[in-house]
Amino acid sequence: MSAHLDTSHPTPVIEAESVVVRFSGDSGDGMQLTGIQFSDTTALLGNDLSTFPDYPSEIRAPGGTIAGVSGFQVNFGSREVFTPGDAYDVLVAMNAAALKVELPRLKPGGILIANTAGFDRRSLELAQYPDGVNPLEDGSLDGFTLHKIDISKLTKEALTDSGLSAKEVERSKNMFVLGLLFWLFDKSTEPSIQFLREKFAKHPELAEANVRVIQSGWNYGENAEIFPSRYRVRPATLPAGTYRSITGNQAIAIGLITAAERSGLPLFLGSYPITPATDILQELSRYKANGVKTFQAEDEIAGICAAIGAAYAGSLAATTTSGPGMALKTEAAGLATMLELPLVIVNVQRGGPSTGLPTKTEQADLLMAMYGRHGEAPLPVLAAASPSDCFSMAYEACRLAVEHMTPVVLLSDGYIANGAEPWRIPSEESLQPIRFEFLHQPNGPDGELRPYHRDERGVRPWIKPGTKGLEHRIGGLEKQSETGNVSYEALNHEIMVRQRAEKVERIAQNIPPATLDSGADKAHVLVLGWGSTYGSIKTAVRELLSEGCDVAHVHLRYLNPFPANLGALLAGYEQILVPEMNTGQLLQLIRAKYLVPAVGFSKIQGQPFTTGELKNRILEMLNS
Amino acid sequence: MQVALDEREVKLSPKDFVSGQEVKWCPGCGDYSILKQVQTIFPDLGIPKENFVFISGIGCSSRFTYYMDTYGMHSIHGRAVAIASGVKMANPELSVWVISGDGDSLSIGGNHFIHALRKNFDLNYLMFNNRIYSLTKGQYSPTSERGKVTKTTPFGSIEEPFNPLSLALGANAAFVARTLDRDPKHMQGVLRRAHEFKGAAFVEVLQNCPIFNDGAFFAFSDKNTKNEEAIFLQHGQPLVFGNNAEKGILLDGLTPRVVRLGEDGISASNLWIHDEQDKTKAFLLAHLDEIAAEGEHMPEPFGIIYARERLPYEELMEQQMRAIEARSGRIPLAKILAGNRTWTI
Ligand SMILES: Cc1ncc(C[n+]2csc(CCOP(=O)(O)OP(=O)(O)O)c2C)c(N)n1
Ligand code: SF4
């Protein structure tokens, strides 16, 4: 965060290329809302950005404690931004615990805005500072640009005779932060004011109170003269188009609806709430007017089973969950594989095993997606690389499920599920059509029905109950090739196992080839990634390339089958590094399939890779 | 000519519902009778053949699906009704029949069982209760009686069994009935009622497994005991049973008592009159023998224990969707993609 000074304004404005702001406070302090509002406005005003909500799994951990700290991070820039950033330029700490947790990542000299009301004796004690120590007073923060502001008191003053209760007043203090930050970054308060007026349409007095607090935050920056300068991040030069801000979970929901609208199939979602996948069910429940049927089942098993029933009856069916729910769905996923019905299974991964780290991210369910069913039960596996990529991959999952009559697993994770970025809204025409037809006539040579007759891609027909003359039975028992009748015949089983596998393998001909994200097709080191590590890898590799390093980046969105050209592509590199938020799952698949000496790089801390970590590891490899 | 052809097509016979698959139940298995009764009543239910769908779980009972020449899915253990609910939500036009066993429904599928009844999808749920796990060759089930000796309870079961009627009522089922494999006429009547009922119709069919639990229900079909041990309920009719219909049941507060008609001035009008819509009495019926006065033995009830329609789930779902669509209209895809706020570069 540095560039030239503009002194025309009362407070000089410094131009910056990109800035990382971290809002941090107690779970009840409203930092998520503040962060989202700040980011939305930033995006609206043309910056590229990436956000990272980082909150505890407890709804309300005991107030003021370290466990209760809830953070929201945004990196916005006048150039392309792919990650929320490694370290903060600006930290807002609403209390002592937030400071304690976040300080290690504040850049030297960075701006620290501390709410002094959150640093009373009790708060310091809860944050486990030694007795008598107050970091705001003891000079330990001299290396930062510290602004001590009694935000609670200033909010109270802004709301004298507002008629609001003391509790409501206290809860508005996040809006003061928002106003102040808008001032600091020379941004309009209008979009947020409009948002508040819409949100509190039924309680105009609340809306106006919040607006007043935003304005007083802004005015405080303008008048208090404690900030020597303001910062301006010019709009980024992004490809022309209409943009919106989108989280991964929203993008999956919209991707599913779009596939339904484009295919003309009714959308059915069977799901059971679980962090961090619940938003998808919630989001889709809002589209009843479009014929979207959402079903909150009694458990994850019923969720996928209802979806299987809906797929059988001719719907575009999906089920959404996270790791523990994925485990419950495995038997039914095997049934769907056996029945050869289209079904989209979304797993928004979180830290595991068991309940693990419900609100933290991880990529540890890849092998489960690949192999987590009994018997030989291969199915296509896709993974989204960023919040907006969740749209494309959800759409793709639907397309492949329907076109190939198979369940498809789509992997996302907590990091991109909750993180947001600007998304250039695609035109409807730019989306690949989804091709399918229901069978209406017997398809056998003698005019009889062959429910498991395969076309040239190995795909069986989709036959809806209610279709006259095509009554037939399907089931989980092994079936005779072609007729679908129950068969225990030895050779038939082998034929069917191979046919089901081959059908999935052939999907490689219906997906795009793997392409380079950055770098050249021959290099010293290839960084091969999948899923949400995209942003960090892309940033790291781009920086290294600009420093003259011989490195390239390929990011996989199709994990089963792999793109047909992947083996040839990998052959262009001397070394392959596979960074993953697990102990090396893609690594195993790549090494097993292509017999290349790829090397893994793991981080299993519930936190995404930082660009710095990746750069260091890649440099090590380049220098070896 | 065309019309005549169509009419002929609509006239179905039981044979039209017999699939080509060889039926593989053991000789004498009660499942044969259930299949027969279903195939017997289906032709004149007024439903086009292609609109029938059978969804079954796993068990001897669940093989049923393969033998019906309708649409059908033989699924996985315990999950039939969860799948059936999806079929019904996706296409409410279909006549959906769930086939399941006592283990399939009340053990592994217990959660789906109670929730499907509570949510009240318009489907027919036939649970073949043989009080044993048959397909796995004879382990005790959640309906096996205490003390039952099976392969996994060589010293007798120590468990209290489920009472399926009561469990269904407790789950807020809208229709609860019981019938018997060895009483074809009665079964046909109950199945018709289940079919006509709009909502989840739960039918417990007591089914003999001659291999692993033979004779479990013979008392209710053997002509020497049937009239004493079974009572066949009729809506609006007094509870009468006995070889010469000489006995009745009356309610003394909440306690049922067996009385003799014509003795102590008791006539049919003093008896408990069956009311299908009375939930409290339905619970009493489900527990008849259990709650009888000390020393008194009660017959087991058969027929429609409880039936009270309320709107089925999928219909409420469609209604809500239509209402929202009427109010706010379909959201154009472009609007869905754009969300609330956009900006243009
Ligand atoms: C997940 C799973 N667990 C266990 C089994 C084995 N199994 C098959 S049928 C059955 C019990 C069947 O009993 P019931 O539902 O009463 O049906 P019946 O055979 O008596 O008709 C069991 C335990 C299975 N198929 N799947
Ligand atoms: S084992 Fe029992 S329930 Fe199963 S088919 Fe044989 S007789 Fe019928």
Ligand SMILES: [Mg+2]
């Ligand atoms: Mg049984």
